[in-house]
Amino acid sequence: MPSLAGLFFWMNIKLENIKKLEVAKPLKLDCGKTIKDFPLAYETYGKLNNNKDNAILVFHALTGDQFVTGTNPITNKEGWWVTAVGPGKAIDTNKYFVICANVIGGCMGSLGPRNINPDTKEPYGLDFPVITIKDMVRAQETLLEQLGIKKLLCATGGSMGGMQLLQFCATFPNKTFSAIPIACSSSHSAQNIALNELARQAIMADPVWDNGKYVLKDLQPKNGLAVARMVGHISYLSEKGMQEKFGRKLQEKADYEFSFNADFQVESYLRHQGYAFVERFDANSVLYITRAMDYFDLSKQFKGGLVEAFKNQKTKFLIISFSSDWLYTTKDNKDIVIALNASGADVSYSEIVTDKGHDSFLLNETQFLKTLKSFIDSMYEKFKNEKRI
């Protein structure tokens, strides 16, 4: 196994070879600071047709990236949404042009805390400005301009991707013909913030973190970051799903070891997930992105509340929630539906019954994928007709 320093060096070389847009236009962030001349890494799948009416924008979640499907060239693992996106899949790349950008604050090529701060010529670390969901979305809008897409056929995303999508629709009304926010919320609840705080505290408690200065030493606070990832993983599964998957099963042993090794399968699973994560994700990025999620409160931005945020929407919405998701519950999702209804928007809603928890949107959930496909395909027909008229 290569050393972490070596690993990041190798990753940085690979990151040189991915698609990037250099955004020259200054972007004034919510925190008051301005960024300019910054990289926005992205990937596209399928072909944009001549009418430019088959573009679908995907927003990724907290630990996602722009490599939606196929093989991620940096990690050599499958893309995070390979279940839904690809040739012949629900979001069919034979038919649609799929775009996804790495969020700013991330670590897959877009401007983030590991980038070099032009003022100090050293990696930003905690000097990186605190960003918001709105900042992420505004940065990505420049990409559409660059690709020459005036109006998207559809925009979608789960979890934090769904939050970005709600923000996108509120900030750039009618920039997309249809929108599918999945398993998300219009604002972070106390419990959501608490779980993110747990993740951040785990990172900060790792002495290697050193106030975010580990980047200067080409290190990674892997113990803290692994714990942060474990917290996340627990919240992505439902109690029933976890019980069915692991129960009290022991990890390759007949009886307890009377030690603190991973006796239980669930412990082994969490440790594996945690330590696999540190090889592909930056600890400071977790701090910045979770903070952006915590600050997200769409109704606060619009003094009249959530209804005001969706005023004059022509976009056709489909909200999808999962029955066993306790991170962004059916109620959280229904509140969005209620607000859209109250604002007179065209909205559909479906709750998928499953035991798989928040993670469901990433899995091979037949009903979910069928709903996704039906909606997008019917929207494409409508969008084409509308354009013809």
Next chain:
Amino acid sequence: MKNLKMKKEFKVIADLLPNNIRVLDVGCGDGSLMSLLREEKNVEVRGLELSQENVQECIHKGLPVIQGNAETELHQFPNKSFDYVVLSQTLQAFYEPEKVLRNLLRIGKSVVISIPNFGYWKVRTKLLFFGKMPVTKTLPNTWYNTPNLHMCTIKDLFNFCDEKKFNIKKVVGVNEDKTSIIKKSNLEIKNLFSKVGIFLIS
């Protein structure tokens, strides 16, 4: 066969509605009525439906639909947000039909309700001569598995609207392919010979 008859009822409902309006179909099923209204009346439709399978069917047809329970989730629709609210053959299945009805009248400027008529002569004779709860084409379930908690007749609903001061604009009785206007003067006879009653109230 069932589909054809359903279509007759939907045809009557469609005829009651003006063109180019906003309609909420409560308990919209697989979206057949919404499709009809959209095609023939250029109506902007929205459905509310409990079953995931039906919701999926509507989405497949490109019809906007919200998965939810009409008994508990009508509060999400603002006052007078629709021109018409349609409730087809489900009033009798609610725990609190009056509460639901008041909600529908709050959401829509007008409301169209259809009910399977428990006063239809075949239903009456089944109970009278066989002493068993009636099972007919419009009432296909047996007593132990029926979703219908509050069966009523056309006359019952007529009187109920009167009593609650709901303004009855029009009542249509449907029997197979025949339809007829029901008024106070012919209520007794139409209550006997209509399989389905369709009420337009506001």
